[in-house]
Amino acid sequence: MMADGKRQAAATIAAGDPAGDAMAAGAALRQRHGTLEGRPDEFDLGGRTWTLLPGVFAPVHTMTTETFTRWLPYPEGGSFLEVGSGTGVTAVTAALSGCTRVAAVDISTAAVANTEANAVRHGVADRMRVLKSDLFDELEPGERFDVVYWNSNVIDAPLEFEYVDELQWAFFDRDYAAHRRYLTQGPELLTPGGRLFLGFNTLGNLGRLTEIAGELGVELRAVQRLGGALSGIGVELSLLEVVAG
Numbered sequence: 699m700m701a702d703g704k705r706q707a708a709a710t711i712a713a714g715d716p717a718g719d720a721m722a723a724g725a726a727l728r729q730r731h732g733t734l735e736g737r738p739d740e741f742d743l744g745g746r747t748w749t750l751l752p753g754v755f756a757p758v759h760t761m762t763t764e765t766f767t768r769w770l771p772y773p774e775g776g777s778f779l780e781v782g783s784g785t786g787v788t789a790v791t792a793a794l795s796g797c798t799r800v801a802a803v804d805i806s807t808a809a810v811a812n813t814e815a816n817a818v819r820h821g822v823a824d825r826m827r828v829l830k831s832d833l834f835d836e837l838e839p840g841e842r843f844d845v846v847y848w849n850s851n852v853i854d855a856p857l858e859f860e861y862v863d864e865l866q867w868a869f870f871d872r873d874y875a876a877h878r879r880y881l882t883q884g885p886e887l888l889t890p891g892g893r894l895f896l897g898f899n900t901l902g903n904l905g906r907l908t909e910i911a912g913e914l915g916v917e918l919r920a921v922q923r924l925g926g927a928l929s930g931i932g933v934e935l936s937l938l939e940v941v942a943g
């Protein structure tokens with residue numbers, strides 16, 4: 699039987715309303731991630747086993763985490779910041795791949811606990827700092843990184859959207875306020891030659907993001923692209939690099 703969120707997504711997609719499609723697809727994804735029945739408490743990805751806590755974006759339901767984690771560069775001996783770390787797969791992979799200073803931030807308390815658990819599980823807690831933070835707010839003033847990355851909550855939610863639980867942060871960004879801040883503040887956090895990435899997909903509003911980038915004088919370059927599905931919803935994933943315009 700089709701779950702309510704999925705039925706709603708299918709109905710709205712049939713109606714041909716792109717913004718409504720994305721909101722309905724986000725509701726379906728939120729519902730799927732929030733369902734505890736059948737949800738594993740650990741999963742395998744990239745040749746490792748990871749802890750999965752309730753209330754956290756689950757890399758088992760979509761291919762985004764695995765794909766972006768495979769595509770990203772991890773500077774040997776360098777520093778890496780993951781925004782919105784969720785279970786911590788990408789940040790921990792950075793630490794295991796030779797980055798000697800890794801920071802992971804998430805606005806969700808459950809995600810912070812999950813990232814900490816996986817840092818301990820994989821023996822890299824000594825190289826990693828995990829913070830509950832709205833984007834860059836809790837970083838040390840003046841901190842800089844060689845790579846900054848976010849697999850973002852791509853759905854451009856309307857201004858009147860109300861967050862009712864932490865898991866919604868994984869999918870919805872009200873009025874693209876956090877995306878605007880990421881493009882504004884992200885470049886300031888880079889070391890000379892550092893690189894700023896955004897893991898994006900076609901449920902997101904690339905037109906609006908490109909407009910925001912233009913206003914801020916930065917460019918978005920797709921450095922990798924792949925067609926796929928998010929919980930059965932067809933999308934294209936792209937790893938965007940934010941570069942000075």
Ligand SMILES: C[S@@+](CC[C@H](N)C(=O)[O-])C[C@H]1O[C@@H](n2cnc3c(N)ncnc32)[C@H](O)[C@@H]1O
Binds near residue numbers: 781787805849
């Ligand atoms: C699509 S999920 C990706 C999770 C994880 N990086 C992965 O790939 O599995 C987006 C993550 O961004 C976090 N997030 C959303 N808005 C945020 C903000 N303003 N500051 C920090 N984290 C945020 C969410 O809580 C969620 O964990």
